[in-house]
Amino acid sequence: MSRLSAPIQQKEGPTVAIVTLGCSKNTVDSENLAGCLRAHGVEITDVDHAETLILNTCGFIEAAKQESITAIIEAIERKRLGALRRIIVAGCLSARYAEELRRELPEVDYFLGPEAYEPIVRIVKGHFQYELLGERELSSPQHYAYLKIAEGCDHPCSFCAIPLMRGRYRSRPIEHILNEAERLAQRGVRELILIAQDTTYYGVDLYGQRRIAELLSALSRIPGIVWIRLLYAYPAHFPEDLLDVMAECPTICRYLDLPLQHISTPVLSSMRRGVTRRTIERLIETIRARVPGITLRTTFIVGYPNETEERFTELYEFVRQARFERMGVFAYSHEEGTAAWALGDPIPAEVKQERLRALMELQRQISCELNRQKIGSTERVILDECLAEGEYRGRTEGDAPEIDNEVFLRSERPLAIGTFVPVMIEDASDYELYGTAVLP
Numbered sequence: 001m002s003r004l005s006a007p008i009q010q011k012e013g014p015t016v017a018i019v020t021l022g023c024s025k026n027t028v029d030s031e032n033l034a035g036c037l038r039a040h041g042v043e044i045t046d047v048d049h050a051e052t053l054i055l056n057t058c059g060f061i062e063a064a065k066q067e068s069i070t071a072i073i074e075a076i077e078r079k080r081l082g083a084l085r086r087i088i089v090a091g092c093l094s095a096r097y098a099e100e101l102r103r104e105l106p107e108v109d110y111f112l113g114p115e116a117y118e119p120i121v122r123i124v125k126g127h128f129q130y131e132l133l134g135e136r137e138l139s140s141p142q143h144y145a146y147l148k149i150a151e152g153c154d155h156p157c158s159f160c161a162i163p164l165m166r167g168r169y170r171s172r173p174i175e176h177i178l179n180e181a182e183r184l185a186q187r188g189v190r191e192l193i194l195i196a197q198d199t200t201y202y203g204v205d206l207y208g209q210r211r212i213a214e215l216l217s218a219l220s221r222i223p224g225i226v227w228i229r230l231l232y233a234y235p236a237h238f239p240e241d242l243l244d245v246m247a248e249c250p251t252i253c254r255y256l257d258l259p260l261q262h263i264s265t266p267v268l269s270s271m272r273r274g275v276t277r278r279t280i281e282r283l284i285e286t287i288r289a290r291v292p293g294i295t296l297r298t299t300f301i302v303g304y305p306n307e308t309e310e311r312f313t314e315l316y317e318f319v320r321q322a323r324f325e326r327m328g329v330f331a332y333s334h335e336e337g338t339a340a341w342a343l344g345d346p347i348p349a350e351v352k353q354e355r356l357r358a359l360m361e362l363q364r365q366i367s368c369e370l371n372r373q374k375i376g377s378t379e380r381v382i383l384d385e386c387l388a389e390g391e392y393r394g395r396t397e398g399d400a401p402e403i404d405n406e407v408f409l410r411s412e413r414p415l416a417i418g419t420f421v422p423v424m425i426e427d428a429s430d431y432e433l434y435g436t437a438v439l440p
Helices: 024-039 062-080 092-104 117-125 162-166 174-186 212-219 241-248 265-271 277-290 309-322 339-343 349-372
Strands: 002-004 015-020 052-057 086-091 144-148 191-195 227-230 252-257 295-302 326-331 378-388 391-396 406-410 420-428 432-437
Touching: 015 024, 024 052, 024 086, 024 117, 024 144, 024 191, 052 062, 052 092, 062 086, 062 092, 086 092, 086 117, 092 162, 144 174, 174 212, 191 212, 212 227, 212 241, 241 252, 241 277, 265 277, 265 339, 277 295, 295 309, 295 349, 309 349, 326 349, 349 420, 378 406, 406 420
Parallel strands: 015 052, 052 086, 144 191, 191 227, 227 252, 252 295, 295 326, 406 432
Antiparallel strands: 002 015, 378 391, 378 420, 391 406, 420 432
């Protein structure tokens, strides 16, 4: 959960706090909303000093829904005690369950969907002016930013409710993305992290073909941008021209987030993923051959309705052999309205958790082995935080913020956050590297 806030100032006019739950797409939505509100004269503050609280919710899986519901109930209690005047619930949970939420939580003033910038401004300020859309209020450190290139999804994955909440896939025009990226670079952003429900599908709806490689190439020419990272790439119909751009352009990180979800072909078929085990294996071979040294990140779902013990074992052995540099695992969440709803939820929660723990323990061992191979090497690191005098936290090219590994380093001289420094790696653990900055 993230919050957008600013130092309290004595101002006349509305005060708003924005609390963001869920994924990086929600983060970008909240940043755009904050910029829009501030341009209309609204003060963005913290929860303790706001008269209006906006909750940007997530409704993807059961755990995320429960987190959002808990946040709403806490907000209602604050309102009951007089600490809030107005509650606005926005985002995916609200889009999916608006009618049920209105019945069950009448204390909430408004329920709105994602990207509801205009109605929220009208509620808070009383009017909306398109010429006052404003720039994003970055909630991340100022040296990196998420760049949303599309909204919605056209894929028919049986377990996923995203199309129900965010609609069909809608690519942003290339020129709009480039303009935003240029503005971010002028504000000091050095790393762009491209996001969408499926980044590799970019352009199909707007241009009739996938144009993610062209977009990356254009972004790489923007002055000031040092790293460009790609998240949420879909494995079916993967555009291989993307690999040529990644291999040839030093600005594009040799890093790819490729959510596979499973490896057993019967499970993939029921999931409606559009791939088989052999398709995935060939794709991984191609990616690693054409982009040497690439860091592959993936995610898997365990406990899907037709995941037998044999099929889980197949997944486990595949992870052992594939040796992904980064990996996450989720327990299957049974979501109404999805195609998989009709299959029921036959696998007990404790079995799902056992499988999740087993996979993550295997990945912990793999990660530790891969990290220890880096001892003695020099890695280029972007500095994210100063922990104490001479002590810093950062990331390598193979690490996205918040979800991947970290580097802890020492330096004899002060270093500026957001800069890139070579670091001699002296030690390693499961998910961390430790070293010393190599200074001229």
